[in-house]
Amino acid sequence: MNNRRTKWHYLLVLLLLSVINSVYADSQPEIVFESFWIMDAPDVARNTAGYGVIKNKGDTADTLINIRCDMAMVMLHKTAIQSGMAKMIHQSNSVIEAHAELLLAPMSFHLMFMAITPANFSEGKLITVQFEFEKSGVIEVNIPVKANNY
Amino acid sequence: MAEIIMLKKLVILLFISLLSVQISHAEGEELPLFSGVGGNFSAVDADGKAVEFSDFLDQVVVLSFGYTNCADICPFTLGYLTRLYSKLTEDEQKKVQVIFVTIDPEYDTPGHLKQFIGHFNSEFVGLSGSKEQIDYIVSLFQAQYQKLSVLNTVPTKNIRQVTPKLFSDESNGEGKASLYSHSVTLYLIDKSGFTRSLEYTGTPVDEFIRKIRGLINE
Numbered sequence: 001m002n003n004r005r006t007k008w009h010y011l012l013v014l015l016l017l018s019v020i021n022s023v024y025a026d027s028q029p030e031i032v033f034e035s036f037w038i039m040d041a042p043d044v045a046r047n048t049a050g051y052g053v054i055k056n057k058g059d060t061a062d063t064l065i066n067i068r069c070d071m072a073m074v075m076l077h078k079t080a081i082q083s084g085m086a087k088m089i090h091q092s093n094s095v096i097e098a099h100a101e102l103l104l105a106p107m108s109f110h111l112m113f114m115a116i117t118p119a120n121f122s123e124g125k126l127i128t129v130q131f132e133f134e135k136s137g138v139i140e141v142n143i144p145v146k147a148n149n150y
Numbered sequence: 151m152a153e154i155i156m157l158k159k160l161v162i163l164l165f166i167s168l169l170s171v172q173i174s175h176a177e178g179e180e181l182p183l184f185s186g187v188g189g190n191f192s193a194v195d196a197d198g199k200a201v202e203f204s205d206f207l208d209q210v211v212v213l214s215f216g217y218t219n220c221a222d223i224c225p226f227t228l229g230y231l232t233r234l235y236s237k238l239t240e241d242e243q244k245k246v247q248v249i250f251v252t253i254d255p256e257y258d259t260p261g262h263l264k265q266f267i268g269h270f271n272s273e274f275v276g277l278s279g280s281k282e283q284i285d286y287i288v289s290l291f292q293a294q295y296q297k298l299s300v301l302n303t304v305p306t307k308n309i310r311q312v313t314p315k316l317f318s319d320e321s322n323g324e325g326k327a328s329l330y331s332h333s334v335t336l337y338l339i340d341k342s343g344f345t346r347s348l349e350y351t352g353t354p355v356d357e358f359i360r361k362i363r364g365l366i367n368e
Contacts, residue, residue, distance in 0.1 A: 039225055042269035044262050047221035047329075079222045085294055086223045087331040106226040107351065113221070148229040148270070 029098065030058035031136045036104075037146045038113065041121040048121050050074075050111035050129070050143055051104045056096040064094045064102075066132035071120050072113040074129060079107050088112075123147050181338075181346040181361060188213075188337060188345040191287045193251070193277040196264035201277070203343065209247045210365045211339040212349075215293050215332055217254035218266040223334060227351040228270040231336075234355050235271060238362070245366050248274040253295040253332050255284050291345075293333035340365045 036052030056062055067074050076091040091109065096102050104110050111129070113121065121127065125145040132138045195201045212231060216224035231248050238246060250267055252258035255278045258266070263276035278284070288295060338347040338361055347361055 039221075042218070042225075042266045044218055044265045045221075045225075046219050049221040049225070077222070081334060084333050084335055085296075085331050086334045088222075088298065088329060107223055110222050148225055 027060045028058050029056050029060045029062035029096075029133070029135050031055070031062060031096070031131075031133055031139055032057055033131075033139070033141045036141060036143045038111070038121060038127055038143050039148050040123040040145050041116060041118045043118050045118055045121075046116060047112065047114045048116055049106075050113065050127075051106065052143070053101050053103050054096060054131075055101040056098060059098050060135065061095055061097045061100075062136050063134040064096065064131060065134050066130075067111065068130040068132070069113065069127060071127055072116045074114070075112050076104075076109065077112040078109045081107070121145050179361075179364065181340075181364065184345040184348065187290075187292055187348075188339060188343065189290045190343065191283070191290055193279040193283055193287065194260055196260050196267060196276040196278075198260040206247050206249070206275075207343055208341050209245055210341060210362055211247045211249055211337075212362070213249045213251065213291070213337040213339060214335070215251050215253050215288065215291075215295065217252050217330055217332070218258050218262060219254065219329065220332075223351065225270075227334070227336070228267070228274070230351045230355075231274070232271045234358055235273070237355060237359055242363065242366060243273065246362060249277060250274060251277045251284065251287055253284060253288065253330055254328060255279055255281055257328070288333075291333075291335075291337060293335065295330050295332040298329045298331060338362065338365065340368060 032055045034053045034055060036050060038050040039048050041048040054064070064076065067076060076094060078089045078091055080087050080089055086107075094102060102109060113127075123145055126142045127145060128140060128142050130138050130140050190203050192200060192202050212234075214227055214231070216227065218224070228250065235243060235246070235248060248271070250263075252263055258276075258278050260276075260278050263278050267274045267276040277287075279287075334350060336349040336351065336353070337345050338349055338358075340346045346365060349358055349361075
C-alpha cells in the first residue's frame with residue numbers, strides 16, 4: 001500500500017516538474033533579426049546607419065541593454081521630427097514586448113555607427129554587430145552593407 | 151422645343167466647364183508664394199568658388215539643409231531627391247537644381263561636400279561657406295540648427311563598445327565631427343527665386359514632381 005502511494009507521489013512530482021518546465025520554456029523571449037542592412041557610406045562620411053526589424057516571437061518581454069561593434073561606436077538612436085527639426089534621441093534599455101517588434105527604419109529608430117572608416121562600410125561588406133539582451137544574452141548578427149536605394 | 155435647346159446648351163456648357171477644370175488640374179495647382187522665406191545669399195560651392203543664389207535663377211531649385219556626418223535623415227533625403235530627380239526627363243533635369251546647404255561648414259569643406267554629394271548625384275550642388283554665411287542662409291529660410299556634442303549629450307552608460315573608438319581618438323583633424331539637430335524642410339523655389347512650396351522627405355514623389363513641373367512651365 002505504501003509502495004503504491006510513493007509511486008503516485010513520484011508521478012505527481014514528475015508531472016508538476018514537467019508542467020513547470022513547459023511553462024518556463026514557453027515564457028522565454030525569442031529574439032529574431034530580420035532584413036537588417038547598413039547604408040553604404042560616402043567616402044567622406046564619419047557616420048552611417050543600420051536598419052531592420054528585431055522581433056520577439058516569445059512569450060516574455062526582453063530588453064536590449066547593449067550593442068557592440070568592433071568597426072565603430074554603435075548606438076540605438078531615434079530620429080524624431082519636432083517642429084520641422086530632425087532631432088536625434090539616444091535610446092537605452094529598449095524593451096521589446098512579447099510578440100512585438102522594434103522596427104528600425106529611415107527617419108525613425110536606427111543603429112547609429114559613428115567614427116567609421118568609410119572603406120569598411122562600403123557596399124558588399126559585412127559588419128558584425130553584437131546585440132546583448134537582458135534575458136536572451138548576446139546575439140551576433142552579420143549585417144550587409146547595401147547601396148542607398150530609397 | 152425652346153426647353154430642349156436650353157437643355158442642350160446647358161449640357162454643352164457643363165461639358166466645357168468640366169473640360170476646363172480637367173485641363174487646369176492637369177497643368178498643376180497654383181502654388182502660393184511664401185514671402186519672407188528665402189532670398190539671395192552668398193556661399194561657396196563644392197569647387198571652392200564663390201556663388202550667389204541669384205546664379206541659379208531661371209532654374210527651379212529644391213534646397214535643403216544638412217551635413218555630411220548625418221547618418222540617417224540627410225542620406226535618406228539625398229537618396230529621396232536622387233530618386234525624384236531621376237524621374238524627371240533629361241530636359242526637365244536641366245531646368246531643376248538640387249542644392250544641399252551644409253550647416254557644418256567647419257567640417258564640410260567644399261572638397262568634402264563635393265565627394266559627399268557626388269556619392270548621390272554629381273549634378274546636385276553642395277554649398278558651404280563661412281559660419282556667418284551659413285547662419286545667414288539658415289535665417290533667410292527661417293530654418294534652424296543646433297549642435298550636439300556627442301560625448302556630452304549621448305549617454306553611453308548602457309551602450310558600450312568593445313573597441314572604445316571616440317572622435318577624440320582621431321588624430322587627422324577630421325575627428326572634430328559633430329552631430330546636429332536641423333530643419334528638414336525641402337524648399338521648392340521658382341525660377342524667380344521665390345519659395346513656392348515647403349516639402350518634406352516623404353512627400354509622394356509624383357506629387358513633388360507635379361509641383362516641380364508646374365513651376366518649370368510657369
